[in-house]
Amino acid sequence: xxxxxxxxxxxxxxxxxxxxxxxxxxxxxxxxxxxxxxxxxxxxxxxxxxxxxxxxxxxxxxxxxxxxxxxxxxxxxxxxxxxxxxxxxxxxxxxxxxxxxxxxxxxxxxxxx
Amino acid sequence: xxxxxxxxxxxxxxxxxxxxxxxxxxxxxxxxxxxxxxxxxxxxxxxxxxxxxxxxxxxxxxxxxxxxxxxxxxxxxxxxxxxxxxxxxxxxxxxxxxxxxxxxxxxxxxxxxxxxxxx
Numbered sequence: 001x002x003x004x005x006x007x008x009x010x011x012x013x014x015x016x017x018x019x020x021x022x023x024x025x026x027x028x029x030x031x032x033x034x035x036x037x038x039x040x041x042x043x044x045x046x047x048x049x050x051x052x053x054x055x056x057x058x059x060x061x062x063x064x065x066x067x068x069x070x071x072x073x074x075x076x077x078x079x080x081x082x083x084x085x086x087x088x089x090x091x092x093x094x095x096x097x098x099x100x101x102x103x104x105x106x107x108x109x110x111x112x113x
Numbered sequence: 114x115x116x117x118x119x120x121x122x123x124x125x126x127x128x129x130x131x132x133x134x135x136x137x138x139x140x141x142x143x144x145x146x147x148x149x150x151x152x153x154x155x156x157x158x159x160x161x162x163x164x165x166x167x168x169x170x171x172x173x174x175x176x177x178x179x180x181x182x183x184x185x186x187x188x189x190x191x192x193x194x195x196x197x198x199x200x201x202x203x204x205x206x207x208x209x210x211x212x213x214x215x216x217x218x219x220x221x222x223x224x225x226x227x228x229x230x231x232x
């Protein structure tokens with residue numbers, strides 16, 4: 001049973017560029033959440049998707065947007081990249097209706113230069 | 114607003130010692146969930162334990178145990194007989210109900226505690 005998979009694992013972008021990160025949830029899961037983890041910090045909630053709609057959003061600017069597809073996979077898009085966007089981006093999946101723990105992927109390490 | 118505080122930035126122990134990681138939380142919700150996650154160098158967050166706000170019973174699971182005290186808003190985590198493989202960053206997290214009230218909403222994480230277990 002594959003867990004949560006994220007791609008790519010590492011990415012280097014230039015300031016001002018746009019980036020798309022991808023996440024496939026664990027089999028049987030329908031809810032995807034995205035987190036940003038700066039070096040030495042705890043993960044910060046970006047947003048959560050369920051039924052292809054954004055359900056909750058953290059304190060992140062509109063440059064951060066997302067999408068969920070009918071197969072429950074998800075994308076995180078960041079426009080106009082800033083140096084401060086350099087971080088580990090983690091995807092978590094869970095099953096709505098069941099109070100089970102969220103499973104996390106290994107993350108995408110984004111470096112903005 | 115929800116907040117999680119892990120006052121211990123780094124802890125260093127020798128193998129076989131017991132170690133307790135502290136966590137204090139703030140929330141206005143009456144229903145909430147508390148978690149401990151482990152993050153090894155690979156980056157993936159690994160679920161360890163979960164406790165809901167209705168159940169203050171403390172439990173032991175293998176080498177892991179936790180002490181949940183609602184009166185002091187604390188959710189401490191203990192590893193008994195630590196091993197080198199326990200070396201990682203440990204995060205305490207708090208979750209409110211999702212908008213639909215049927216699954217976990219966003220997780221609010223603490224800053225993490227770096228645990229190093231020396232042989």
